[in-house]
Amino acid sequence: MVSKALCIPDFCKAARTLYLLLQIFCSVCYNPTGIIGEKTDGLLRMKKNEPPSVWGSLGLMGALGLVIAIPIALGAIGGRYLDGIAHTNDVFLLLGLLLGLIFGIYGAYRLLAPFLKR
8 A cells, every 4th residue: 555645745746847847838839028139230129029829829828727726736635635644624625725726826927927017
């Protein structure tokens, strides 16, 4: 029988890896600032970027979903684990869900902040 203590760090490591890969994919497909440099006459001038491609938009929506879902899931798993250790009745589960929701909303805000400034 495998103990819960061995399963949770493996899940956290896999979730962190997936989150990093998604951030890299999103930054490659989409330029959130919308500004790229162009050299003309030896001067660097800024020009507006074209609208995002379909793949860039899908990458952004996937990142938004994972930025919200991963903290909630990790909070639920961590809360359930702490409930098992402390023998409480879903107190830490609810606290983990609440903290996961707060971190998920904050992460979504940070992801979408460049678009809210326009």
